[in-house]
Amino acid sequence: MPHSLGHLSSPRAISATRRDFLRGTIGALSLASMPRSLTAQTSILRATQKTILVTFGGGARDEETFAEEGQENIPNLLRTLLPQGTFFSQVINAGILGHYVATASIVTGSYERFDNFIAQAPPNPTLFEYYRKGLRRPATDTWVIAPSNGFQRIGSSSHKNFGPEYGAGVILPKRLLAAALHDNKATDGEALSHLLQDSYEMPEYQPLQSGMDRELHLDMLESSLRLSVQDFVQKARSLDSADELSIYITRQLMKQQAPSLMMLTLHDMDIAHSGSYSLYVDAIQRADRLCAELWNMVQTDPEYKDRTTLYIMPDFGRDADNDPAGNGFQHHRTGGAMARTTWMLALGPHLRQNTIVDHPIESIDLVPTIGSYLGFETASTGKVIRELL
Template identity: 75%
Template sequence: MVSATSFSSGLALTGSAIRPADKTIVVTFGGGARDEETFAEEGQANIPNLLHTLLPQGTFFTQVRNAGILGHYVATASIVTGVYERFNNFIAQPPPNPTLFEYFRRELRRPETDAWVIAPSNGFQKIGSSSARGFGPQFGAGVILPKRLLSAASRNTNLFDNDQLQHFLQDNYEMPSYDISATAQDNEMHLDTLESTLRLSVQDFVKHAKTLDSADELSIFIAKRLMDRQAPSLMMLTLHDMDVAHSGAFSLYIDAIQRADRLCAELWKAVQSHPEYKDRTTVYIMPDFGRDADDDPAGNGFQHHRTGSAMARTTWLLALGPHVRQNTVVDRAIESIDLVPTIGCHLGFSTNSPGRCIEELR
């Protein structure tokens, strides 16, 4: 017998058999990370967890090409629509093509609590759903902006301390003056998310944030909280600390890559020790793109991603999950827009993406 409770806790019917529903977590490094500081030989010391703990449990693609615009919002939107989007990176707008979340929820009839995005910058607030006809917010993902959540929460308590929390609140590293002013309504909406979705009191949230070092740690904390409280089937988060590279501080860029490496392992551990996620979750980890090459006279090396060179366009993908072959390296080139059709062909929904289902991950 299948009870209503077992449906809501993540079980699905397939024919006459009942099997645990698959869950999917996509982690992007939305800061641009070069091979040189990650999986290339000279970078491997920065990623001991990805290399020695996660890669042996998954399939690793050494060549992922991003042929689109190398700005974080438009590139992340392209990853979630499976189409190289062409809009202005610096204007928060819904992507014109349907997102992964809308395909997933519309075709598989999933409830709105089942898809979430955790994003670093206020510019990502509209990434959860598109402006495409027949799609839109009624099928989209909830979007949580941890920095905005913290800023709304800190306004509501006497726990706010500029010195202790200010480092979380820089919205992005490319346009430090980007307007992040939130309306009273925005603040209220975020406080509501904190209490009704994450079931966290404002005081506890701010107190916990004070124990963390960075915005990426806050994002992982929220991801784990979502897993506990909502157990969504589809979640995407973007780690963004490493984009501090734009400041020109190589050591901070490296620190952030090392932190992302640790946080990916922490997330996988949380997945594999969570009764709703263990052995039924596929995790995809992929930088949105690389950064400029040191010897490219048109660029400034690791600092930016402006030249569109091969190094800035080429990155990698690591996939882990029950249907994914372990300890496997694939050298054939794939594209970043292949991710959405791949998740679609695995979970059983169709997409309009010109990308291809990656056969090794079907």
């Protein structure tokens, strides 16, 4: 059962506790007190540079991750990945705590204020548009792999100077599988229902697929992933979760397209909204394993090895157990410190290893940071994270 960290009433206290737990668990860690020199910046994108952003859609609390009692759930993040990267212990989300709108804020670098449950494009330009327009990159060079509900519009904005012309390709694994099952006339669709659950937060919102929509997904399966319907369905039968399906699709994209900019949302842990603590923890453990699997994919692929920066961050946290306005792990409604304060782990050949950064940053800071490092301009309201340059 969940255990309350009621004394963690502020982002600073949460950050300090994360730091102390980490030092006590994995030994000596350097504390980044001075920013990396800005001479690491470049105005010209190196052709070999790759960037992957992984978000935990569903949010994860310290009690189940980096707090002492939660560390058993994240052995790969804690003992394999963190020693290779820079860990930011205080990442603040000051925006709306809904998964689509919060993820949109991360990828636009500005706090978005639209309705979380309406499938609409962000009004501010996305990282993908800035990247493609600023560096004149082709459409195949940036992709988003995301949960279905609402996220179909996250690849590009409604901004008059940007839009789909400069957006990312968006793959919705659950929609892709639904289209493949329909085309394959599979008789075991019910057995794969665990891969098709659309939203734990608002399950009644699930737009029906038209025939044209199915055709578009099937075309993407063949042209972008270069998979037959039969092979895709067969692979799906061997998987335990939608997040595993997303990692499989990511692997196919890396193999077939070798895109330079990708975003992947792991969303299984949003099952917390159903009230099942054990399934929520199980999803965190799975995300931990899949992040290590993704980093191993990077290190064993010649197109990505020694040229990839990986960012891993929850979109936000979840409510504290002792907050009377919330439901503990189940939701993220209070706007308290536990719900708004999370973390980020960054790995890459140009970054410090085994390092903790204690000072606060915001989730919207990543877009201008990536732009500054890769050499394209953004209009983000976030600030550049100097330790990542």
